[in-house]
Amino acid sequence: MSCLALLFEWLDRKFVAKLQNRVGPKYTGPFGMLQPLADLVKLLSKEDIIPEGTKTFLFNICPVAAVLLLFIANSFVPTVHVEGVLKAEGDLIIILVIITLYLLTIYMAGSAAPSRYSLMGAARAAVMLLGFELPLMFSSLSVGFAAGGFELSKIVAKQFERPFIAGPHLIGFAIFLIAAQAELEKIPFDIPEAETEIVSGWLVELSSWRLAFFRFSKDLELVLLSGLATALYLGGPIGPVIPGLEVLLYPLYFLAKSISVLFLLSLLSTLFARIRLDQFIRLCWRYLIPLTLAYFLAMMWVV
Amino acid sequence: MDEERVVEELKARLGAAILEVKVPQRRRVFITVDREHYRAALEVLREAGFDHLVAITGIDTGDHFEVIAHVGRTLVVSVRAVVPRSDARIPSLIDLYKGAEFYERETWEMLGIVFEGNPRLTRTFLPENWPENVYPLRKDYEGG
Amino acid sequence: MRMLRDVLWNLFKGRATVMYPEERGSPPDNFRGRLGFNRDECIGCGLCHRVCPASAIEMENDGRGARPVFHIERCIYCYLCIEVCPTKAIKPGKEYAVVTSRKSDLVVR
C-alpha cells in the first residue's frame, strides 16, 4: 500500500509535468520513480523544529493519526478481489467517516502551531469541509443505495455486468471527482495551502517527520480516493477474465482503473487557477450541492 | 501647450519671483524660484493642467540644497527651489499632488529636507537601524 | 477550460526543458562570456583598468611594466575592456559556467 502511495505521487508529478511541457522527477531510480521515497527519507532526516508556544501533544499526535487513519481506510478498498483486506458491515460509511476525521487532524495540526499562517490555513481547511463534504458523502451514498448496501464488496459485485459509470451515475462520478479534488487540496482547490497567500497554510510550521507523515498521508489519500472512485463507479478490480487468472488480472485492472482516475484528477489540476475561499463555498452551495441532492433524490426514487 | 506659453503664463502670474528660466531641449522647461514661491508656482502649473507629478529631486550643491519638482506629461516643467542649509525646510505638495508622499519621504530620508505639511515623514527606504540625522546623499556624508 | 487544448497538446510534444548538466546548448556567436588575455600582446597602457565599471581589473607589475590582472568573480561581462584595448590583447570568450571551488581559477593573468 505504501509503495502504491509513492507510485501514485510519482505518476501524478510526472503526468502534470508532461502536461506542462516539463520533465518532472528524473534522477532517482528509473525515470525518477524513487523520487517520492527520496523526498520522504530526506524529510525524515531533517532537523525537528517545534515552534515556541506549540501545543506539542496535538502537534505530535496528528501526523501519526493521519497516516494510521488512512491506512485503515485504504484496507477497506477492494484492490485484488471484490473484497478489501478488511471487511465490515457498511465499510463505505467507515471510509467516509475516516475522511472527515482526517480533515480534523489537519485542522488540529494547523491550529496547534502558533503561526498565523497555519492558523489561517487550518481555518480555511475547516471552512472548505462545509463545501465539499456533502457532495462527497451523497455521491458515494447514492451508489450504495443503488447497489442496495453500503459494503464495498457488494457495490463492486453489483457491477459485474456493467460498471455504474456507464449509467446515470456519470453525474455522481463527476461530483465525486470534484469533491475529491477539494479533499486532496489540489489546484484549483488548494486554498488551505495557498503558497502565495499564506505560504503553505497549515503545513507551514511542520517539519521533519511530521511534514513527512503528512505528505505521505496525502499520497495515501490519493490512493484512497482514486481507489474509492474505482470501486464505486468503475467496478473495482473486476473485469473480463480468463477463468483462473483472476489473481493476476484483478490487481492489474484495479491499477489501470485507479490510475485513470488519478490522471483525471491531475488533468483537472492543470486546467484552472486557484479560486478564493468564498468563491469555493459559493460554487459548492450554488451548483454542486443542489446538483448532488438532485442526483441523490433521483437515485432514491429509482431504487 | 508649448514651452513658450508655459513660461509666459508663469511669468505673468509670478512676475519677479521667477529667478531663472531655461529651456535646454524640446519639451523641457527648468524654472528657478525662491522658496516662498515654490508652492505658488506649482499651484499655477496645477491649474494650467499639469496634473502629473513625475518626481521630486533633491540636490546638495555644497552651500545650499535644491528641491526640484518635475510636473507634466508631455511637457515637463521642473520647478526648482533653493533651500538654505541652515534652515532645510520647504512646504509640502501633498495637498496639491497626492502622490507626492513617497517622493518627499525619500528626499527627506536622503537629504534631510523637511517637507512641512507631509504627515508621514517616516522611514521607508533606509533601514530601521539607520542613525538619526545622517543623510546619505549630502555631499559632506562620508563613506558612501 | 481553455487550457485543456494546450495541456493535452503537450502530451504529444517533446519536453521544453534543457537537461542542463548533460546537454549544454552552445551560446550564440557574439555571446559575452569569460574573457581571455594574451600577455605578450599587452602594452600595459592601463586603459582597461581605468574603464572597468566593476573594478575587476587590477594592474600588477611583472618586471616588464604594469600588466592587468582580471578578477572574473567581479567581472560583469560588459566587454568594455575588450573594446578599449588598443592591441586587442584581451580576447572574447564563450565560456559561461565559471563556477569553481578554487578562487585562483577566477584570476586571468
Added chain:
Amino acid sequence: MGVYIPVGPQHPIHPEAILLKLKVEGEQVVDADVDSSFVHRGIEKALEHKTWLQGLYLVERVCGICNVAHSTCYTLNVENLLGVEAPTRAQYLRLVVEELARIHSHMLWLGLLAHLIGFQSLFMLVFRDREKVLDLMEELTGNRITTAYNVVGGVRRDIDPALEHRVRSTLEELRGRVKRYRKLIEEDPSVRARTVNVGILERSEAEELHAVGPVARASGIKYDVRADDPYLVHDEVPFNVVTLETCDAWGRAMVRVEEVLESIDMIMYSLDHIPSGPIRKRVPPVFKVPPGEGIARVEAPRGELFHYAKSDGSERPYRYRMRTPTLANLAALVYMLRRGDRAVYVADVPVIFGSIDPCICCTARVFVLDERGSRVLNLEDLGRSRGR
C-alpha cells in the same frame, strides 16, 4: 480587532524583499502599510563616484528586468548633455531591444500572475515561451538579461539578415501563443474569478496618485511616454496606446498582453524600415560632460521611468536621480490595499500586489551597513572584501 499578518520580507508572494503589514479580520484586509527598506543599495550615491561611462553599467543594474529601459534613459540623458545624437539606425536598434525587453518583462509578469493565482500550467507555459525572447536577446546583444547593448553614442552590435529572419519567425510564432493567452485570460472562469473587480483603482484615483504605466492605462488614462514624449524613433514607428476602462487587476493583465502584441508589431515595423548606416558615434572612454542638467524619460515595461542628471563639468556625475515606475505606483498599491469601501480578501493581496508589477530593487536603491550599523560600506569596499 484584527490580527497583523506580515507578508514579507521573505514570502513566496514575491522574490524580492518587501514587507507588507496587513491587518486582517477573518479573511479580509482592513489596513496595510509598506516597508521597502530591506534592499536599499545606494546606487544614486555610488553613481557620484563613477565616471559617466562606468555609470551606465551601474544604472543597468538598478533592475534586471528593465535594464534596457534604464540604460536607454541614461544614454539619452548623457547624449543630450554632451550634444551628441545617436545615428538613426542605432535608434531603431535601441527601439527593437527595448520592445524585446518589454515583451519578456510582460511575459514574466504574466507568468508571475499565473503563479500568484495558483495557475501552475499557465505559469509554466508562459515561461517556456518567454525563453525564446531571451534567446533572441542573447543573440542580438550578447547576454540574456543584462544586455549592455546601449552605449553613449549608439549601440554596440548590429543586426544581420540571418538574425533578423530569426527574430521575425520567432516573434510570428510568439504572436500566436500570446493570442491564445489573451483568449485564456479573457474567458477562463477561474482567472476571471480571481482578477475581475480585484484591486479597483478608479480613473480619478489613478490620476491623483500619479499612477504610471499599465496601471494607469488599465484605469483609462491614455498616458504612455512613448506617445506623449517620443524619445527614440517613436514618432516614426506607429503603435497604439492600449487603454482599458476596467480599472482592475484583470484590466492590467489585458493591457500587458495587448502591449506584447503591440510590441511585436513595432519590432516588425522597425525591422522593415530600419535605415542602413553607422550604429555608433565614437565617444572617448573617459569623457567630460559640460556643466548642465537634464532629464530623460522612457516608458519602461512597468511605466514611466525618469532620470535626472546634473553635471559640474567633470568626468563624474554631480547628482543622478532615478525615479522608477514602481515608486510611482507604490502610493496606488497602498491605496488599493487600504481602501475601505470594497472588501479586500487575503487571497486578493498577491493579485493586487502583483498587478502593479512591483520591482523593489528598482524602488529602493540601498546602502549596505556593517554589523555595528554605524558605517556604510560602498561598492568598492564590498568588491574588495569579496575579492580578497
